[in-house]
Amino acid sequence: MENILNIINEYSSFIIIGLLIITILLFIVVISLYSSVNKLEKKYRRLMRGSNNKNLEELIASKLEEIDKSMKASEEALNKYEDLKEEMKSCVNKIAIMRYKAFEDVGSDLSFSIAILDSYNDGIILTGIYSRQDSRTYAKPVDKGISRYELSEEETYVLNEAINK
Template identity: 50%
Template sequence: MKGIIGFFSDLQPYILMGFVIIIIILIITLLVVLKSINRLETRYRKLTRGINNENLEKIIMSYLDNIDKVKEDTEKIKNQQQEINNNLKQCIQKVSILRYKAFEDIGSDLSFSIVLLDNSNDGVVLTGIYGRSDSTVYAKPIDKGISRYDLSEEEEEVLYNAIKKQ
């Protein structure tokens, strides 16, 4: 027994150094674990902000319900946007105007032709002819960029200018 005690008393400084190294390693491990727990707690608080004493399952279900509602709202908005785009194609998108002298004896460019077309080149040509004694305004329908009625040079020019607009 004295041999064993003597053997350990000779190794006592080394054993003490070993324990000190193990304690230092344990302290470092403890600090790393505490830091990790702190980060985890911060994430948990961020996840559960605004919710009092509810379990995690309720919180996650609440978030999933919110996501489903946002998906529904997004789908509604998408459908409304598509409907607006379809309606917009039928609105006037191409306009062209030309002023000119219908008669040589009239001083100014008081006559005009206006073309109003939608995306499909459907619309109308409005023409106003100004004369000394009277003034006339008439309209000619346009279907797919073509009129059923004969067009004057000015009306053809203004129709061509409107069609080539994008």
Template identity: 45%
Template sequence: MELLKSLFQEYGFIINITILVLLLIVLFLEVLNRIELNRVEKRYRKLMKGNNKNLEELIMSYTENIDSAVEKVNQINESLKDVDSRLKKCIQKVGIVRYRAFDDVGSDLSFSVALLDENNDGIVLTGLFGRSECTTFAKPIENGISKYDLSDEEKQALDQALR
């Protein structure tokens, strides 16, 4: 005990200064802590502004909203897949050639039209216009090829559609 008293008497000033410095450091840290706590409280009040719910209820509400949004997105994706599969079967490629089929007709009134979907399936529709009669007929196309012989104009229309 005597040793402790003698050490304190000898180094008392240094010990007091050290304690004072440590006290000032703790006080400074307490001020920084209060400032940060006020910042967090302001952010919390801003987050909870207009809500009578606690934070847990608010998070649960947002989670439910996210779940319903994800469900709607999944429904839209399914609907989009259905539309996309139906769109592949729609006419997407068209080629048309107008020509004069008969010498006694004055203008290019005859035509051949190729109508194809994404898989190059469809028809070639041909209309022949003459002075005394008009004839229209169609030839099926599968994978860009007809089972029937095509005229030069029909081949031209088909090539336009395939390009």
């Protein structure tokens, strides 16, 4: 035991310096932890601000319910979009027109051919032939890009124009 006391007395200055260094290091650690706690407390105060004494869990649950409602509304909108997209395919969306001179004795391009088709290339071709004596209009049905009636050169041209749109 005396041996230990002699060693402690002999190295007491080193032991005191070591303990002083450890104390300073612990003091620095305490200051940094205090700083971290202050930052965390500021974040907590900011998080709790404006909650009007509501439980934070209730607030989060209400926001999650709003998100679920928004997701359902979004899915409904996407479904309606797909339905409308399918429905629009049967609407007229391809049109081509050509004006031309059917007869040499007519002064201007008064005759015409119009192809009116949907996305499935179903529709009609309207042709108006103008001459000095009379004017005639013809309608020819088109099914999947093909007419069962013989088409003139101009009608074939407008049909191909409309199909390629």
